[in-house]
Amino acid sequence: MACYVPDVKVVAQVKLLPSSEQASALEATLHIANEAACWVSSVAFEHGIPREYDLRKHTYAELKDRGLGAQAAQHVIKKTRDAYTALKANLQAGSLGKPGSRRRVKAESKPIVFRPEAAQPYDDRCLSWQYDAETVSIWTTVGRLKGLRFTCSPDTLRMLRHHRKGESDLVKRDGRFYLIATCEVPERPLNEDPAGFIGVDLGIANVATTSTGYQAAGRRLNRYRKRQLALRRKLQAKGTKSAKRLLKKRSRKESRNNTNINHTISKTIVTTAERTGYGIALEDLTGIRSRVRLRKDQRQQVHSWSFQQLASFIEYKARRAGVPLLYVDPAHSSRECSECHHVNRNNRRSQAEFVCRACGSAMHADHNASRNIACKGEAAWTAGRESRVPAPLQALRRGRSRGSQPRPAHKPHLPRLG
Numbered sequence: 001m002a003c004y005v006p007d008v009k010v011v012a013q014v015k016l017l018p019s020s021e022q023a024s025a026l027e028a029t030l031h032i033a034n035e036a037a038c039w040v041s042s043v044a045f046e047h048g049i050p051r052e053y054d055l056r057k058h059t060y061a062e063l064k065d066r067g068l069g070a071q072a073a074q075h076v077i078k079k080t081r082d083a084y085t086a087l088k089a090n091l092q093a094g095s096l097g098k099p100g101s102r103r104r105v106k107a108e109s110k111p112i113v114f115r116p117e118a119a120q121p122y123d124d125r126c127l128s129w130q131y132d133a134e135t136v137s138i139w140t141t142v143g144r145l146k147g148l149r150f151t152c153s154p155d156t157l158r159m160l161r162h163h164r165k166g167e168s169d170l171v172k173r174d175g176r177f178y179l180i181a182t183c184e185v186p187e188r189p190l191n192e193d194p195a196g197f198i199g200v201d202l203g204i205a206n207v208a209t210t211s212t213g214y215q216a217a218g219r220r221l222n223r224y225r226k227r228q229l230a231l232r233r234k235l236q237a238k239g240t241k242s243a244k245r246l247l248k249k250r251s252r253k254e255s256r257n258n259t260n261i262n263h264t265i266s267k268t269i270v271t272t273a274e275r276t277g278y279g280i281a282l283e284d285l286t287g288i289r290s291r292v293r294l295r296k297d298q299r300q301q302v303h304s305w306s307f308q309q310l311a312s313f314i315e316y317k318a319r320r321a322g323v324p325l326l327y328v329d330p331a332h333s334s335r336e337c338s339e340c341h342h343v344n345r346n347n348r349r350s351q352a353e354f355v356c357r358a359c360g361s362a363m364h365a366d367h368n369a370s371r372n373i374a375c376k377g378e379a380a381w382t383a384g385r386e387s388r389v390p391a392p393l394q395a396l397r398r399g400r401s402r403g404s405q406p407r408p409a410h411k412p413h414l415p416r417l418g
Helices: 020-046 052-065 070-093 102-108 154-163 219-238 241-276 296-303 307-321 365-385 391-401
Strands: 007-017 120-122 127-130 135-140 143-151 164-173 176-186 197-202 206-210 215-217 279-283 325-328 353-355 362-364
Touching: 007 154, 007 307, 020 052, 020 070, 020 120, 020 135, 020 143, 020 164, 052 070, 070 102, 070 120, 154 164, 154 176, 197 241, 197 307, 197 365, 206 241, 206 365, 215 241, 219 241, 241 279, 241 307, 279 307, 279 365, 307 325, 325 365, 353 365, 362 365
Parallel strands: 197 279, 279 325
Antiparallel strands: 007 143, 007 176, 120 164, 127 135, 135 143, 164 176, 197 206, 206 215, 353 362
């Protein structure tokens, strides 16, 4: 019987290299599609945000008259309906404030508006890929563009060729056009018997420290963030249109820099675990920003800490590599000695120095914490594999299995595909 292996959804981004005529056609397509999406949004808001089928009855004919093709019109309607679904989820989760707050009232009192250059989804009927020639054929409002060149890394091209599935989004950022494609990469079989666990301590002074000795220092990143903060303050004080444009540009550049650093760190950690046959244990830091009390001068540094993104990168890379990953409770990991497991607040003498009051062990504080996290991960993995059935009941089950009456055969449960 074939074993079902789930897929990991990965986003692949390629840069388009259009000529001046092709760029004009792509820009016009985005503007017309998003203008139509704004109109569909107003209709949805006026009619109380109906179901997608009802919204299609109200808007499909008009969208065709506006110059959109059949598939493009369907995608505009679906994009609008998805935006209202996301808004409803954010309201229920309280992401836009409490009921009656200014931000929430503003979001609920008017239709959703789409930017002129917001992403427009394409399916295989509107977009086809020629991987050998590194070109695409894409629908636009002025006709289909054939032979539109794109560029990407060899690894991205290989992933597109073998694993691309589903829709792709056309976006424009900083005057450049990109296609963002969804790829479903199969997971490797999970390593059910890891040799141990690599504990990962996440922090600000050091972005990540592992129990194997790897340390990603945050000094350079923190200096970069401090420079960006000073520049933002100057531009915000200036307040001109050019200053606001530069603020957006610098914000995207800072985000890309942080993302690249997190990708590099996560790849190093997962590659080490895959090579050594170990699993990975991470701290569960959910809600840490709301739990800790911070001085005013610490707030910017802590709230720019992208630990969630780094954890998500490690998680999906571990899934692709078949590496076990666990989240453990980080309580007392910085106060507990990894040698004798003595817990004392005074064990940590400074941010970087750990000296145990009981056994005298001295080491870097983050390395000590990572070793404690590794120990918790191994204990959690062992506890999960041990049977929770009481011993008498286990003996009874073993006796039944040796009896003369055969057990009824059960069909294996296979997940539903498609």
